[in-house]
Amino acid sequence: MSETSHGHDELDECVAALTQVHAFLHGELLEADADVIRHHLHACERCMENFEIESTINEMIQRAHRVPKAPASLSIRIESLRIQR
Numbered sequence: 763m764s765e766t767s768h769g770h771d772e773l774d775e776c777v778a779a780l781t782q783v784h785a786f787l788h789g790e791l792l793e794a795d796a797d798v799i800r801h802h803l804h805a806c807e808r809c810m811e812n813f814e815i816e817s818t819i820n821e822m823i824q825r826a827h828r829v830p831k832a833p834a835s836l837s838i839r840i841e842s843l844r845i846q847r
């Protein structure tokens with residue numbers, strides 16, 4: 763008897779969704795692909811949980827990268843202070 767693995771369809775969808783979550787978060791997916799992910803996340807609690815964790819991490823990383831740099835004038839002042847010493 764050959765075993766058809768219909769029961770695995772759902773899991774495959776989850777794997778596919780999770781492998782694309784990063785691209786989805788970074789806005790790198792085509793709108794059609796992003797829609798598939800969105801649909802799956804709404805339908806699948808486990809993936810939604812994973813997505814929320816990923817998106818929280820993603821937000822934290824983006825915030826860390828967005829730390830404002832010291833304005834140029836301030837850097838120049840610091841440089842001149844260093845030279846004077």
Ligand SMILES: [Zn+2]
Nearest residue numbers: 775776806809
């Ligand atoms: Zn899922």
